[in-house]
Amino acid sequence: MLVKEIYESLNKIAPFELQEEWDNSGLLLGDMEAEAERILVTLDVTDEVIEQAIQAKADLIVSHHPLIFAPVMKINSENFITARVLKMANNNINYIAMHTNMDATGLSEVADEVLGIRRERAIEVNINQDNQKIGMGSIGKFLNDSKEVDIMLREAVVRTKSGFGLNVVKVYGNLDSMISRVAVCTGAGKSMIDECIKENCDLLITGDMSYHAALDAVSQGLNIIDAGHYGTEIMFVDLVRGFFEMNFPELKIIPSIQKEVGEYM
Secondary structure, three states, X not given: OEHHHHHHHHHHHOOXXXXXXXXXXXXXXXXXXXXXXXXXXXXXXXXXXXXXXXXXXXXXXXXOOOOXXXXXXXXXXXXXXXXXXXXXXXXXXEEEEOOHHHHHHHHHHHHHHHHOEEEEEOOEEEEXXXXXXXXXXXXXXXXXXXXXXXXXXXXXXXXXHHHHOOOOOEEEOOOOOEEOOEEEEEEEXXXXXXXXXXXXXXXXXXXXXXXXXXXXXXXXXXXXXXXXXXXXXXXXXXXXXXXXXXXXXXXXXXXXXXOOOOOOO
C-alpha cells in the first residue's frame, strides 16, 4: 500500500486542514509514492520507538505529537531531533504526524465516550466545510443511563480514572462540589480555562496543569482534574491501530512500546 493511500485514509477521519496554525502535522518525512506494509503507531517519536520500528522492519511511523516543530536549518547527528530524523531516513522509515487535527476529531470523541459525556460544543470552535461546530476540546454534560445528570467532583474523579485507565490523577477543588457542565481537553488544556469559565463550566478535565493556573481557576469556580498529558492522549495508539485493523487488515500494525516519562514514587 502506498504512503499516499494511507495518508488519504487518515485525512478522512482527521482532516489535516483542521490542524492549528502553529502545528506541524502531515507527512514529515518520506515519499508519498513509497510502499508501506508495516506501520508503527505511537504517541511520541522517541529514540526507543525508532529502534523498535527498525527492529520490527516498519515502513511507516504514525505519531500523535510531531517530532519536528521548530524550523530546522541543519539535519545532522549533532541535534537529538535531527539525529532521529536521520536515523529514520537511513532506515527507509516514512513518518506521518496527526496532532491537533486528531485532537479536534477522534481523540475528543473517544474522550467523551470513555467519560460518559454528551457533547454540546467544542471549547474552541472552528467551523468546517459542512458548517459543523468542531474544534479543540468539548463541553457537555455527564450521562447516566443516557440521561444527563449532575454529579459530585469525587464521582467525576472516579469516572476519569476509570475512563482513561489511570491509577492516579491530580484534583483541584472541593470533592463535594456538584458538577453540572464539564469540559474535556486531551493533552495540555491550560489555555482553555478562560473559555471554560466563560461557558459556566464546573469542571475541566485535562493534563499539564500548572499550580498557579489551577489556583486561579478554582478561585473562579472551575474545578480541575489533571489526568496528565500522556494519560489523556495515549489512547491515540489504540484509536489509530483500530482504524487500520478494521479498514486495512492486510497491513501489519505495531503498537509502540512507549511508556510515560516519570512515575509516582
